[in-house]
Amino acid sequence: MKILVFESTRAVIKAEKLIRAAEIECRIIPVPRTVSPLCGMAVELDEGSLQKAAVLLEEKNIKTDVFDRGEVSL
Numbered sequence: 001m002k003i004l005v006f007e008s009t010r011a012v013i014k015a016e017k018l019i020r021a022a023e024i025e026c027r028i029i030p031v032p033r034t035v036s037p038l039c040g041m042a043v044e045l046d047e048g049s050l051q052k053a054a055v056l057l058e059e060k061n062i063k064t065d066v067f068d069r070g071e072v073s074l
Contacts, residue, residue, distance in 0.1 A: 002067070003042050004045070019049075029041070
């Protein structure tokens with residue numbers, strides 16, 4: 001699983017809508033402050049969907065950092 005971390009809650013919500021509209025399964029999860037003090041929410045999706053989601057977000061100029069689920073503890 002991959003975790004997409006954003007700068008704001010607004011960016012998380014917008015990203016989730018774009019990703020779901022593309023029929024990519026995802027879910028909103030909490031982000032530990034050690035990963036990002038900016039926003040308390042992130043989008044989690046499977047690794048196979050990451051590339052497609054990244055393209056969608058880049059097209060809409062939504063910046064994100066990507067973490068491997070195994071790298072962070074929630």
